[in-house]
Amino acid sequence: MxxxxxxxxxxxxxxxxxxxxxxxxxxxxxxxxxxxxxxxxxxxxxxxxxxxxxxxxxxxxxxxxxxxxxxxxxxxxxxxxxxxxxxxxxxxxxxxxxxxxxxxxxxxxxxxxxxxxxxxxxxxxxxxxxxxxxxxxxxxxxxxGIEDDGLGLEFWVDDAASARIENVLASARFSKERFILCLAPGAGFETKRWLPEYFVDVANRFVREREAQVLLLGDERDRKITRTITAQLNGHFLDLSGEISLMESAAALTFADLFITNDTGLMHLAVALSVKTIAVFGPTTSELGFFPTAPHALVVENSGLSCRPCTHIGSRKCPKKHFRCMREVVPEQVYEAASRLLA
Missing domain, CATH: 3.40.50.2000 (Glycogen Phosphorylase B;)
Incomplete structure (x- = not known):
């Protein structure tokens, strides 16, 4: 122009x-x-x-x-x-x-x-x-004349939302002095969801080794998954899935020491807020453009599968019926990635 x-x-x-x-x-x-x-x-x-x-x-x-x-x-x-x-x-x-x-x-x-x-x-x-x-x-x-400045994504949390979430966490006896592990086990499509039992495994290890408090986020569609997880957690937890707004979810993420998530909007939100993030990717690959690139985010994936990517947004079922892209990403891999990020 x-x-x-x-x-x-x-x-x-x-x-x-x-x-x-x-x-x-x-x-x-x-x-x-x-x-x-x-x-x-x-x-x-x-x-x-x-x-x-x-x-x-x-x-x-x-x-x-x-x-x-x-x-x-x-x-x-x-x-x-x-x-x-x-x-x-x-x-x-x-x-x-x-x-x-x-x-x-x-x-x-x-x-x-x-x-x-x-x-x-x-x-x-x-x-x-x-x-x-x-x-x-x-x-x-x-x-x-516009070029990347390398500063990445950004997001500003509303002060009122921050105050509300601080009160919610205080009422739930969450301490800011102790490690807070945040989980987002949901996703818009089933094939983008890491297995709930794997989330449980990793969360309980953080409870054992860091006395972690576990905070779960998501929308109302994720409640079945989060309730399955909380039923098996050994430590102190708070499930806010379907209970708070996006802005309040952003406020909650600012209290997290670590966020473990699937490929979701909350993943990008955490990256924009500079929260240390482990993202588990299944059916999609880096070529599609949605992997986080920030230094405070790591992707865990099963990179050896020839059937990936099978979709660009996720699907209801694995077309090969084996779901190896998620099943073979084991909890130990995610825990090791998290340990590297926290080191």
Whole structure:
């Protein structure tokens, strides 16, 4: 573009992790164009993932439960704002509809759909290099003079949420002076979930060796898993799955000495908060771009399987019916990785 933008819109409608992965882009946009008004369009259900971002001047929410009339309303609203730069880092049919014909310069990010399809379907790896998703977002605007600053993801916890969680932990007799192990054993798809009994094994070892207090996080869909785990824990625990908001989950993570998680939005949240994180990956691989890259995060995976990746977002069942990608990641591996991270 030939002039400095005055009004910028970034579109990323979902989900938690993808929105958090946009935080370096937002920081660098504000640095590159400090005088521009920066807006962010997101689904209403994911507002908390962006609402406290200090680089965003305005958050626009889309209520997808209201159907087509809401989509038309938001498109009309966008058109009236006279944005001169739109960055579509969602790049799907809905975002295409929202940005087309607005009159702004539009940039969208590469999803490498063909490379992804060939890798998953035929195991043909045509990726020239492994590019994390947050860097793909930056790549989409490289011609604007924006380059990675290496500072990673970021997130700001609301003070009120921090105060509420501090009270919750105090009421549950959690001590900030003792080791707090946080677990997120859920995930949107079954194949992305490490085995509950493995979480139990690792947690109980931390209880034995560090007198750990165990804090469990997740949404209401994870309660069956967390209750299975807490029934077998030997130490002091608190299960907050389905009980607190995303912002309160972020506040809870700030109290953790270690976070063990599957590939979830909470994983990216912990990384953004600089919490020491062990992430267990099963059916997906680093080429797909979602492995954490921060020095305070380690990935544990079964890298020797030729059937990986079998999906890019997870699935209900293992297509090979053996689920070796998760079953063969044993608790000892996760504990050893955690010990290295804590050393």
């Amino acid at each position: 030939n002039k400095q933008p005055q009004k910028i819109l970034v579109i990323r409608l979902s989900s938690i992790g993808d929105i958090l992965l946009a935080s370096p882009l937002l920081r660098l946009l504000k640095k590159r164009f400090p005088g521009a008004e920066l807006s962010f369009l997101v689904k209403k259900k994911f507002l908390e993932a962006i609402s406290t971002n200090k680089h965003v001047d305005r958050v626009i929410s889309l209520d997808t439960t209201a159907g087509l009339p809401e989509l038309m309303r938001i498109r009309s609203f966008i058109k009236r704002q006279n944005f001169d730069l739109i960055l579509d880092i969602h790049n799907n049919f809905r975002s295409l509809f929202l940005r087309t014909g607005i009159g702004a310069d539009v940039f969208s990010y590469p999803k490498f759909r063909w490379q992804r399809f060939l890798l998953i379907r035929f195991k043909w790896n045509l990726y020239d290099e492994i590019i994390p998703v947050y860097r793909r977002y930056l790549y989409s605007v490289r011609e604007l």
